Amino acid sequence: MTGQRQVVEIVAIGNELLIGDVLDTNTHWLCQQITGLGGVVRRAALVRDDLQAVGQEVLGALARRSGVVFTTGGLGPTDDDMTLRALAQALGRPLALDGEALAQIESRYYQLWEAGLVAEAALTPERRKMAVLPRGAQPLANPVGGAPGVLLEQEGSAIVCLPGVPEELKAIFQQTLPPLLQAWLGGACYREEVVRVDCRDESALAPVVDAVAARHPRVYVKSRAKAYGAAAYLQVTLSARGPGLADVQQALQAARADLEDRLREAGFPPLDLGQDALGRRP
Amino acid sequence: MTGQRQVVEIVAIGNELLIGDVLDTNTHWLCQQITGLGGVVRRAALVRDDLQAVGQEVLGALARRSGVVFTTGGLGPTDDDMTLRALAQALGRPLALDGEALAQIESRYYQLWEAGLVAEAALTPERRKMAVLPRGAQPLANPVGGAPGVLLEQEGSAIVCLPGVPEELKAIFQQTLPPLLQAWLGGACYREEVVRVDCRDESALAPVVDAVAARHPRVYVKSRAKAYGAAAYLQVTLSARGPGLADVQQALQAARADLEDRLREAGFPPLDLGQDALGRRP
Secondary structure, three states, X not given: OOOHHHEEXXXXXXXXXXXXXXXXXXXXXXXXXXXXXXXXXXXXXXXXXXXXXXXXXXXXXXXXXXXEEEEEOOOOOOOOOOHHHHHHHHHOOOEEEOHHHHHHHHHHHHHHHHOOOOOOOOOOHHHHHOOEEEOOOEEEOOOOOOOOXXXXXXXXXXXXXXXXXXXXXXXXHHHHOHHHHHHHHXXXXXXXXXXXXXXXXXXXXXXXXXXXXXXXXXXXXXXXXXXXXXXXXEEEEEEEEEOOHHHHHHHHHHHHHHHHHHHHHOOOOEEOOOOOOOOOOO | OOOHHHEEEEEEEOHHHHOOOOOOHHHHHHHHHHHHOOOEEEEEEEEOOOHHHHHHHHHHHHHOOOOEEEEEOOOOOOOOOOHHHHHHHHHOXXXXXXXXXXXXXXXXXXXHHHOOOOOOOOOOHHHHXXXXXXXXXXXXXXXOOOOOEEEEEEOOEEEEEEOOOHXXXXXXXXXXXXXXXXXXXXXXXXXXXXXXXXXXXXXXXXXXXXXXXXXXXXXXXXXXXXEEOOEEEEEEEEEEEEOOHHHHHHHHHHHHHHHHHHHHHOOOOEEOOOOOOXXXXX
C-alpha cells in the first residue's frame, strides 16, 4: 500500500555539519515530522558545500526512486550557498531569475526594513541571487526569512530545498508545505509504543525481543539501553505503519501484550515510569 | 599534503535515527574529534537496519577511496543488530567466531556479573553473537560495554565499527583507538576563529564574506545567523587546516584581520561577546 511517493530521503548540506561545528538537528526534526505524517525516511546524508557532492547525493536519491528528496541548507546569499547551482548542474536545468521568488524576497526585505531589522529595502545582488532558480522550479514562501524554499519535480519525484536555519526550515514545512505533504505522504499512519524493562543487560533480553519480532512481522521491535535519572534500564520500542489506524493499533497492541507476557515469564516485568516527554504511554 | 587516509566517512546505522526517535549525536561528536585530529570528514550517512542499505553505503565510501570509514550502531546482541553481517556480505568475507573478541566479551560479562549488573556470567548465544566477526577483522576493546568495536582493513582503507551507545563509542574512540587514529590522521592540524557581527542581514554581509574568502583561498569562510540571548547576530567562522600549526595560524590571522577591517569599512564592527562555550576567542 506504500506508494513510492512516501519514501523520503534527506540531504543536509554544509561544511559546518562535517567539521563538527553545528549539530544537525534539522534531519532529526524532519524525520519526526515525516514519520508522523505517514512517510518513511529511508536514508539521510550530510555533505559538504561542494557542487559535485551535492549533485551526486541528490542524483543517487532519485536513482533509488525516492518519492521526495529534502535538501537542507545552502540557499542563502553567499557564494558557498550552492544548493541550487548544484541541482541545476546535476539535473541539466539552466539557472534563471524567477519572478515569483524575486517578488517574495522583495516583499520580505521591505517588511524587515520597515521593522528596522535590515539597513536597506533594495534588491541587492546578494538578495537577487536567492531568486535564481533551476528552470521549472517553484519558490516556496518563507514566512520568517529571506531565502524562499524551492520545489522541483524531476522524473516523478519531488525535490524540496529548505534553508538550513531551523526556524526557517520549520516555518516553510509547517506553513507552506502541508497541502503538498498531505498529497505525497497522506493515506498512511504510523504509531509506536514503548515498553521499559528493569534490566541493564541487552543480551539477556535479546531472545525475548527476537521471538516477539518474529511472531509479529508487521511490527518493528527494537531494544536499546537508556538512562533514567541515576538508573539505567532497557527500552523496547514497537512501531508499525499502514493505511488504517485501527489496523495499525491492533497489530501494535497484540505485539505489546505478547512482549509483556514474555518479559514477565523471563523475569523482567515491564516498568511503569509515567508518560515520557513525547506523551507516549510507557 | 592530505593523504587519502585522512579523508573519513561516517555511516550511522539504526531505524531509530530515521523515524526521528533518537537524535544522532554520535556523528557530530565523531566529526568534532576527527577534525580536531587533522582528519577531514567528507560525508556522513544515516541508514536503516537493512543488510543491503548498510552494505551499499560502506561499499560507496570505499569506492570514493575514503581512508577511514566509521560505522556506528548495530553491534549489539539482537537480530536487528546486523552491521557485521552486512559487512561480511558486502565484502565477501565469511563470518566466524573470533577467539579474541569472545575472550573480551567473556571477561566483560564476568566483571558485570561480579558487580551485580547482570544476572549471569555465562556466554549465552546472544553474547557469543557479538564475537562473530567477518574474516580478517580485529576486535577493539570496549572498556564500558558488552560489544567490542571491530576493525577491518579493506583495499587500503580502514573500516571501524563502533557501538551506537554514545558512552561505548566514546570510550573505544578515546581509549582503544588513539594509536591508530594518530597513524591515520596525524600530521595535519586544524584551527578555527569566530567573528561575530551585530547585523541580522546575511545578504548585507555577503559581499564582504565572499571578498575575504576569495582573497584567502587557504581559509574557509562561512557566515551564519545565530541567536545570543534575546539578540540575533551573524557569526562568521574562519577555518584552515594544513601540515604545520604556525602556517595554519598565520593564514587564519591574516584572513581574520582582513575580515575585521572590511567589516568596519562596511559599517559592521565585530562584536566582543567573550569566549564561547568551546573556549574559542570571539
